[in-house]
Amino acid sequence: MTIDTSGWRAQTLHRREEATRMRRRIFDRAIVLLGLPVVVLGGCATAPSERASADVTPFGLVQVAARTEPRQLDAAPETRILALDPDRISEADVRTTLASAPAPRIVLVHGGVVGVYLLMESFAKFLVGMGYPEAKIRDPHDGAYSQNPYGSSERLAGELAWYYEHDAMRPMLIGHSQGGMQTVKVLHELAGSFGDRVAVWNPVTDRREERYTIVDPITHVEKPVVGISVAYASVVGAGGVEFFAPSVWNMAGRLRIIPDSVDEFTGFAIAGDFVALTAPGGATSADEYRPNGTAVVHNVNLPSSYNHVFVPNTQHLADDSRMRDWINRYETAKAADLSNLPEGQNDNVLWAAGVWHDIKKHWCLEAQRLIRARQLDAAPASQSAQLRETTGD
Structure with missing residues (x-):
C-alpha cells in the first residue's frame, strides 16, 4: 500500500515566487547533469577490501571500546522505558526517558553526487537536534556523519553485525x-x-576481522553475519538513473524487494522525481517496495514540490521548537494533520517527520528488548523460563 501525500501541497507548503522556483529547478538539474558522470565513474571503481585509513586518527569523541557492555540502568528508568508506547514517543519521552537508555547505531548513506554528503550531514544534525545521541550517528573511526554509497556493501554489512554484537541493539x-x-x-x-x-x-x-560470525548479545549464541537483521531501514529517491553505476547493476530485480534482514522498512518516493524516474503522480504499484517474507514494508509518496537532491536538508526543522513539537506528534503520513503545521520554513518536513517517528519507535523497541533480555539473564532459572515463554524470546 502506498500512502500519497502529494494532494496536501496546497495546505502545507509556503508558496514561492515563480522566478525563485524556476531558478532552483535550473540549479537542481545542473547539479544532476554535472553529477551524472560522477555516478557512473564512481560506480565503476571497485571498492577496496579496506579503506586507506592507516593515517587517520580515530574520532575521539565517539571512540568505541572493543566488546564494551551497554551501560546498566537502574530499576526506575527501566520501568519508565518499558511503559513507553513505541508508536507515541513525545519530546519529553525522548529527552527524559530514552536519553537515559543506550541507543542503537544509526548508519546514514548519502547520495552519489559530489558534495551531497553535506545534505545528509544536515539530516544527521536534525536527528541530534531532536534528541538522538550524536555519538551513535558519527563514524567511530573518522567522525563522518554518513557513508559513501560507492563503498563496499559487504563491508557495511559486516559493520552492522559488529555494532549489534557490541551494543546489544540492532x-x-x-x-x-x-x-x-x-x-x-x-x-x-x-x-x-x-x-x-x-x-x-x-x-x-x-579493518576486516578474520571471522564470519558474532556472538549474539541477547541469546549468547554464536551466529553468522548472514542472517542478522537490522531494526529499521528507510530510503528516499532510490533507483532510476542511479542504475548507471556498475556497482549496483546486481540490484536489478532486487531494489524493490525487501528481505527479512530488516524488521520494518519505509520507502519514500517523490512525485515527478526526474532522477529516480518516478511518475508525476507518484510511485505506482510497479514501483512499490514489497517484502519477500516477514518484513513490514511501507511506501510513501512525497509531494512533487520536494526535491530529489535537497530532501535530506532538514537541520532547520529541529531549530524551531514549534516545528519540533509538530514533528514529535506525527504518527503516519496518512493521519498527519497538516492544517496546524507551524508557519515558517518547513521544507522536507513530511520526510523528516516520518523517519524520525520510526527512529524513535525502534529506539524504544530496542531499549525494551535489551532490558527484558537483561531481566531474563538476571532471573532465577525457573523464573527465567517462565519469562521466556511469556515474551517469546
Whole structure:
C-alpha cells in the first residue's frame, strides 16, 4: 500500500515566487547533469577490501571500546522505558526517558553526487537536534556523519553485525538517492543474496576481522553475519538513473524487494522525481517496495514540490521548537494533520517527520528488548523460563 501525500501541497507548503522556483529547478538539474558522470565513474571503481585509513586518527569523541557492555540502568528508568508506547514517543519521552537508555547505531548513506554528503550531514544534525545521541550517528573511526554509497556493501554489512554484537541493539540504516540503493543492497548482503559468508568489519579500526560470525548479545549464541537483521531501514529517491553505476547493476530485480534482514522498512518516493524516474503522480504499484517474507514494508509518496537532491536538508526543522513539537506528534503520513503545521520554513518536513517517528519507535523497541533480555539473564532459572515463554524470546 502506498500512502500519497502529494494532494496536501496546497495546505502545507509556503508558496514561492515563480522566478525563485524556476531558478532552483535550473540549479537542481545542473547539479544532476554535472553529477551524472560522477555516478557512473564512481560506480565503476571497485571498492577496496579496506579503506586507506592507516593515517587517520580515530574520532575521539565517539571512540568505541572493543566488546564494551551497554551501560546498566537502574530499576526506575527501566520501568519508565518499558511503559513507553513505541508508536507515541513525545519530546519529553525522548529527552527524559530514552536519553537515559543506550541507543542503537544509526548508519546514514548519502547520495552519489559530489558534495551531497553535506545534505545528509544536515539530516544527521536534525536527528541530534531532536534528541538522538550524536555519538551513535558519527563514524567511530573518522567522525563522518554518513557513508559513501560507492563503498563496499559487504563491508557495511559486516559493520552492522559488529555494532549489534557490541551494543546489544540492532542498528538502523537510512539512505538517500544512490545511498538508498546501497541501503537495500546491504539488506540483501545480510540476507545472503550475494553469498553465504560476510566477514565482520571493525568500524573503530576500519579493518576486516578474520571471522564470519558474532556472538549474539541477547541469546549468547554464536551466529553468522548472514542472517542478522537490522531494526529499521528507510530510503528516499532510490533507483532510476542511479542504475548507471556498475556497482549496483546486481540490484536489478532486487531494489524493490525487501528481505527479512530488516524488521520494518519505509520507502519514500517523490512525485515527478526526474532522477529516480518516478511518475508525476507518484510511485505506482510497479514501483512499490514489497517484502519477500516477514518484513513490514511501507511506501510513501512525497509531494512533487520536494526535491530529489535537497530532501535530506532538514537541520532547520529541529531549530524551531514549534516545528519540533509538530514533528514529535506525527504518527503516519496518512493521519498527519497538516492544517496546524507551524508557519515558517518547513521544507522536507513530511520526510523528516516520518523517519524520525520510526527512529524513535525502534529506539524504544530496542531499549525494551535489551532490558527484558537483561531481566531474563538476571532471573532465577525457573523464573527465567517462565519469562521466556511469556515474551517469546
